[in-house]
Each structure stands twice: as C-alpha cells, then as structure tokens.
Amino acid sequence: MAVEFIDVVETSLAGLGTGALMALTGVAFVIIYKATKVINLAIGEMLMIGAFVFYGFSAGLSLPIWASVPLTLVVAAIIGGVIERTMIRPLMKDNPVSVFMVTIGLTSILIGVVELIWSAEPRRLPEFLPSQPIIIADAFIPSKTFYSFLIAAAVMAVLITVFAFWRGGIALRATATDRAAASSVGIDVPGVFSFSWMLAAVVAALAGILVGSVGGISSAMGLFGLSVFVVVIVGGLDSIAGALVAGLFIGWLEAMVGRFLGGEFKLLATFSILLVVLVVRPYGLFGTHEIERL
Amino acid sequence: MRIATAKESYAADEGLFKTDTQRVWFGLLIAGLLVYPLGASNYWMFLAVLVMINIISTTGLNVLTGYTGQVSLGHAAFMAVGAYTVAFFDGRFGTPVLLNLVLAGTVAAGIGYLVGLPSLRIKGLYLAIATLAAAVILGFIFLNWTPVTGGLRGLNVPTARILGIEMATPDRLYWLVMPICVVMVLAAKNLFRTRVGRAFIAIRDRDISAEIIGISLLRYKLMSFAISSFYAGVAGGLWAYLFRVVTPESFPALASIFFLAAVIVGGAGTIIGGIFGAIFMTMVPEYLKLVATALVPWFPDASIYLAPVRNIIFGALIVGFLIFEPMGLAEVWRRVRRFFALWPFRT
Numbered sequence: 001m002a003v004e005f006i007d008v009v010e011t012s013l014a015g016l017g018t019g020a021l022m023a024l025t026g027v028a029f030v031i032i033y034k035a036t037k038v039i040n041l042a043i044g045e046m047l048m049i050g051a052f053v054f055y056g057f058s059a060g061l062s063l064p065i066w067a068s069v070p071l072t073l074v075v076a077a078i079i080g081g082v083i084e085r086t087m088i089r090p091l092m093k094d095n096p097v098s099v100f101m102v103t104i105g106l107t108s109i110l111i112g113v114v115e116l117i118w119s120a121e122p123r124r125l126p127e128f129l130p131s132q133p134i135i136i137a138d139a140f141i142p143s144k145t146f147y148s149f150l151i152a153a154a155v156m157a158v159l160i161t162v163f164a165f166w167r168g169g170i171a172l173r174a175t176a177t178d179r180a181a182a183s184s185v186g187i188d189v190p191g192v193f194s195f196s197w198m199l200a201a202v203v204a205a206l207a208g209i210l211v212g213s214v215g216g217i218s219s220a221m222g223l224f225g226l227s228v229f230v231v232v233i234v235g236g237l238d239s240i241a242g243a244l245v246a247g248l249f250i251g252w253l254e255a256m257v258g259r260f261l262g263g264e265f266k267l268l269a270t271f272s273i274l275l276v277v278l279v280v281r282p283y284g285l286f287g288t289h290e291i292e293r294l
Numbered sequence: 295m296r297i298a299t300a301k302e303s304y305a306a307d308e309g310l311f312k313t314d315t316q317r318v319w320f321g322l323l324i325a326g327l328l329v330y331p332l333g334a335s336n337y338w339m340f341l342a343v344l345v346m347i348n349i350i351s352t353t354g355l356n357v358l359t360g361y362t363g364q365v366s367l368g369h370a371a372f373m374a375v376g377a378y379t380v381a382f383f384d385g386r387f388g389t390p391v392l393l394n395l396v397l398a399g400t401v402a403a404g405i406g407y408l409v410g411l412p413s414l415r416i417k418g419l420y421l422a423i424a425t426l427a428a429a430v431i432l433g434f435i436f437l438n439w440t441p442v443t444g445g446l447r448g449l450n451v452p453t454a455r456i457l458g459i460e461m462a463t464p465d466r467l468y469w470l471v472m473p474i475c476v477v478m479v480l481a482a483k484n485l486f487r488t489r490v491g492r493a494f495i496a497i498r499d500r501d502i503s504a505e506i507i508g509i510s511l512l513r514y515k516l517m518s519f520a521i522s523s524f525y526a527g528v529a530g531g532l533w534a535y536l537f538r539v540v541t542p543e544s545f546p547a548l549a550s551i552f553f554l555a556a557v558i559v560g561g562a563g564t565i566i567g568g569i570f571g572a573i574f575m576t577m578v579p580e581y582l583k584l585v586a587t588a589l590v591p592w593f594p595d596a597s598i599y600l601a602p603v604r605n606i607i608f609g610a611l612i613v614g615f616l617i618f619e620p621m622g623l624a625e626v627w628r629r630v631r632r633f634f635a636l637w638p639f640r641t
Contacts, residue, residue, distance in 0.1 A: 039419050039423075087613050087617070090617045091616060091617060094620070096418070096419060097363075097365055097418065097419065098616050098620065100365070100419055100422065101365070101554065101558060101612060101616060102612070102613050102616050102617075104367075104551055104554065104612060105555070105608070105609040105610070105611070105612030105613040105616070106609060106613065107551070107609065108548070108551060108605045108606070108608045108609030108612070109605070109606050109609030109610060109613070110609075111602075111605050112602040112603065112604070112605030112606030112607075112608075112609065113602070113606060114602075115601065115602035115605065116599060116602040116603065116606065119598075120601075120602075226426075226430070229423065229426075233420075233423060264434065264437065264438060265434075267430050267434065268430075268431060268434045271427040271430045271431055272427075272431065274423070274424075274427045275412065275424060275427050275428070275431075278412055278415070278416055278420055278423065278424050278427070279412050279414075279415050279416070279424075282415060282416045282420050
C-alpha cells in the first residue's frame with residue numbers, strides 16, 4: 001500500500017487536533033495532582049459530565065451558546081467543589097491508595113448519574129463551530145477539529161499565564177511544592193484543594209464540550225480519559241508542559257495508528273507506550289524525579 | 295458467653311480455629327452448604343454458584359490488594375484468561391474438567407506473573423496503572439487473536455462432565471463449585487499462617503523494613519500476583535462452565551471495579567471480608583432487581599433505570615465504605631462478635 005504524503009499530513013493534523021483536547025484534559029488532571037497529590041481516575045468522567053451538562057443547557061433547554069457555555073462551567077465548578085468536599089477531603093490524611101480508589105468509585109457514580117438522566121444512547125451536541133472546512137496548503141482539515149484546537153490552545157495559554165502570575169496560581173504552585181510551608185506563610189491550603197478541583201472540573205468540562213462537538217457524546221465517552229491517563233503518565237504527572245507535549249504526541253500517534261493500522265490498534269499502541277514509559281521512566285518526560293521504587 | 299481463651303503455645307495462637315465455638319460454627323456452615331440445595335429453587339442455586347465463583351475471585355484479589363497492598367485494576371482480565379483457557383481446552387480437546395480448571399489457574403497465574411514484572415521498577419499507584427494497561431492489552435488479544443479466542447463472537451463452552459455426569463444446570467454445578475470454593479478459601483486462610491503469607495503482610499505494612507529483614511520484595515510480589523491470578527483463573531474457568539459462552543464483553547473493565555469494590559466493602563486484608571464482600575456485591579444487583587420489579591405497578595419503566603442505579607450504588611458503596619468504614623463489613627462483623635463475646639459484662 002503506497003502511503004500518500006498528503007494523507008499523512010492530513011492524518012497528522014487531525015491527530016494534533018485530538019491531541020490538543022487530550023492535552024487540555026491532561027492539564028485538568030495535572031492541576032488536581034499538583035495541588036492535592038490525588039491520581040484522579042475519574043477525569044474522563046468529569047469531562048463526560050461537563051459535556052452532558054452542556055447538552056442539557058444547549059439542547060435540553062435550548063439556550064443560546066453564549067449562555068450555555070458559562071452556565072456549564074459554573075455547574076462544573078460546583079460539581080468539582082462538591083466532589084472535593086464530600087469525597088476527597090475526608091480521606092486526604094489517609095494513604096493515597098484510598099483516595100485513588102474513591103476516584104474509581106466516582107467513575108462509576110458519574111456514569112450512573114449520566115445514564116440515569118440522559119440514558120446510555122449516544123447524542124450529538126448542537127452545532128456551534130463554523131462549518132467551513134479549513135485548507136492549509138493542500139491539506140484538508142475538518143473545521144471542528146481546527147477550531148477546537150484553537151480554543152484548546154487559547155485556554156491552555158490562559159491557564160499557563162494564570163499559574164505564572166496570578167496570586168491564586170502561585171498559591172497553588174506553593175501548595176504543590178510544600179504543603180506545610182505554604183500553610184505557614186498563610187496560604188489557605190484546604191481552599192487551594194477545593195479551588196484546584198473546581199478549576200480542573202471547569203477545564204475538563206470545557207474539553208468535554210469540545211470533544212463532544214467533534215465526536216458526539218455518550219456515557220462511554222469517559223474512555224477518552226484512558227488516553228488522557230496515558231498522556232499524563234508519559235508527560236509526567238505534575239508537569240503541565242509534559243501534558244502539552246505528550247498530549248499532542250499521543251493524539252498524533254493514535255490518529256496515525258488508527259488511520260494506517262486500524263482503529264482497534266489505537267489503545268494497544270498507547271497502552272504499550274504507557275507500559276514502556278512506566279518501566280523505563282516512571283516519572284515521565286518532565287515529571288519530578290521523586291518516585292519511589294522497591 | 296465467652297470471656298477469653300488462654301493460649302499456651304504459638305501453635306494454638308496461630309491455629310486456623312482458635313476455639314471450639316469456631317469449630318462448631320464452621321461445622322454448621324459446612325452442614326448448611328450441604329443442605330442448601332435441598333430447599334433452594336433453580337434461581338437460588340444459580341445465585342449460590344455465582345456468589346461462590348465471586349468469592350473465589352475476590353479472595354484472589356484480596357491476597358494481592360488486601361494482604362500484599364498492590365492495587366490491581368486488571369483482575370477481571372485474569373478471570374477472562376481463565377474462562378478462555380477452559381473454553382479453548384474443553385472445546386478443542388475435550389480434556390477433563392478438573393484438569394481444565396487447573397490449566398485455567400496456571401495460565402492466568404503465568405500471565406499474572408508477567409503483569410507483576412513492572413513491580414521490579416514501580417510500586418503503588420503506578421503499578422495499579424500498569425495493571426490497567428495490561429488489562430487493556432489482554433482485551434485487545436481476546437478480540438483479535440481469532441483462531442484461539444474466537445474474536446468478537448467468542449467461544450462456546452461444552453457442558454462440564456465429571457465421571458460421566460453432565461453438569462448443565464446450576465444445581466449440578468453447585469457440587470463442583472462448592473467444594474472448590476471451600477478448599478480455595480481455606481487454602482487462602484492457611485496461606486497467611488505460613489512464611490509466604492507473613493511476607494506478603496510485611497510488604498504491605500512497610501516494604502522497606504520487609505526488605506531489610508530479608509524478604510525479597512520482587513519475588514514475593516510476583517508470587518502474590520501469581521497466586522491472585524491463579525484464583526481469578528479458576529474462578530473464570532468455573533464462570534465459563536456456568537454461563538457456557540465467553541466473549542470479549544464477558545469481563546468488562548467495570549468487572550475489575552466490581553471485585554475491587556467487593557474487597558473494599560468486605561474488608562481488605564481479611565479472608566472473611568472477601569467472603570462478605572463477594573456475597574454483598576453479588577446480591578445488591580439482585581436485590582435492586584427485586585425492588586425494580588416491585589415498583590413496576592407504579593413506575594412501568596423502573597427496569598430501565600436498573601443499570602444506572604446499580605452503577606451509582608456500586609460507586610457509592612466504594613466511596614462510602616472507604617470514608618466511613620475503611621475496614622469494611624469484616625470490622626462490623628468483628629464488633630458484633632465482640633459484643634456477644636463480652637455480652638453481660640460489657641456492652
């Protein structure tokens with residue numbers, strides 16, 4: 001089979017589009033991990049519930065797009081805060097394995113809630129991105145992929161600026177570095193915990209809206225979280241830059257594998273990479289080298 | 295009323311049954327298991343067999359997660375390995391049932407050993423993620439290695455036959471599953487009276503200290519993986535004989551969460567906890583079904599909501615037990631026993 005160059009380019013660009021969404025979700029994961037050291041297995045489901053809330057506002061209540069996006073983000077923030085206060089906070093003093101298993105339980109709860117309210121059928125989000133396809137040189141890019149890439153890039157740029165300069169962002173980074181020291185200079189550490197979960201839920205919901213507008217929504221779209229999981233491990237659990245690089249890479253890889261080997265090889269490829277990274281470089285590309293191994 | 299038992303030797307302290315009361319209760323349990331089929335309908339026999347299969351599998355996961363402290367997110371995949379092994383050997387070669395079950399356990403144990411290998415480099419949550427990756431890759435193999443696994447359509451499993459007796463229905467299968475379940479649970483209980491079992495507990499409690507007192511961490515972790523997968527493999531094999539068909543969808547990722555939930559709800563690190571957890575988690579969906587059927591006169595579509603409500607309840611049970619009763623049902627049971635042991639004197 002002769003592989004056409006233009007085909008490779010188009011697949012790569014589409015892959016980078018998906019990769020940007022993975023990177024955005026990965027950033028949501030990293031925010032939680034940095035601040036609270038919780039490995040949140042439910043990140044894909046938080047993305048899913050965000051997408052469904054948006055569906056509820058935009059299709060269910062037929063609100064215009066400029067109203068339903070902010071409303072979705074507010075609801076997502078509330079959900080994130082409630083999860084943190086009721087499920088994560090009581091266990092913060094226990095061992096990390098318990099908290100990890102709570103997020104597994106959370107996965108099951110969120111899937112159940114979505115299926116209860118919206119049933120398990122796949123749905124389509126209302127169209128809100130321009131539908132004119134984009135042509136770069138000779139390569140054809142679906143418009144939704146292109147615009148979701150732009151939006152994801154813009155959101156990540158804002159987030160990185162916020163972490164670098166805003167007081168709250170600095171407080172979050174201080175908490176990540178040393179909880180006790182942060183507390184002793186007057187940072188409200190429990191507040192930072194809540195804030196990080198709310199912010200992550202908002203970012204995940206945003207990613208969910210974009211993912212849903214590209215590929216439709218269903219109660220199984222949390223599977224997207226599996227790839228995101230690979231992204232954050234490859235990039236390093238506590239590194240935003242790592243999530244960006246690894247997100248684009250994994251998105252590109254999945255697209256290439258799916259296009260040239262077949263869709264069923266996607267997860268195989270990403271999870272093989274995950275295993276290799278775990279064994280060779282468990283802290284990921286840019287993560288802190290503090291992993292214990294025995 | 296029993297106040298205390300004076301033990302005069304280590305053997306007495308380490309005994310499987312420490313008091314006569316326990317021996318009597320165990321005898322009653324066995325008698326109950328023997329009498330149960332007399333009064334049970336076909337549906338209840340099916341439930342009993344399913345519960346016992348889940349007990350075997352949960353006990354396996356308990357050895358790994360509860361006693362050795364290694365969280366596994368791929369337990370259902372090992373069950374699937376066992377189920378496929380049985381389906382392959384019985385369907386292709388017609389080998390005897392007990393041999394198939396041993397093979398199922400052995401193949402699963404071998405794969406579990408491989409999956410445990412990353413514990414050479416990583417531990418804790420990273421290892422849990424590695425088991426998740428292994429489960430995904432195993433799922434890919436089940437779906438695509440068509441000559442052996444039958445691909446998407448899966449494999450049909452012949453009826454279990456022992457000494458010419460067909461075991462097509464749950465009430466026959468009960469006599470195969472029940473003895474295996476009792477033996478395997480007793481074996482697990484005994485495991486923790488040996489050096490190996492104590493090494494597992496030492497690794498869970500403080501791995502660095504365990505290594506310093508001479509426990510080879512890698513060796514014992516791999517052994518724990520292998521034992522746990524062996525249990526899962528045998529359970530999967532029995533599962534195949536019960537449902538008579540194995541497909542890639544038989545053991546979804548959610549099934550691994552089911553067993554993890556059973557371990558947590560029952561009480562990680564106690565054999566009785568694994569039993570309680572498996573019974574509880576298997577019966578909850580059945581109970582929900584009963585409730586849904588009872589609600590049909592008022593809400594005609596109550597059964598549509600069954601699956602989502604079950605998901606919510608599974609998740610809520612995991613979260614709730616971790617927050618409010620981290621030692622699980624086994625701890626509740628211990629409190630009840632303590633109350634009666636000390637009864638008139640202290641409440």
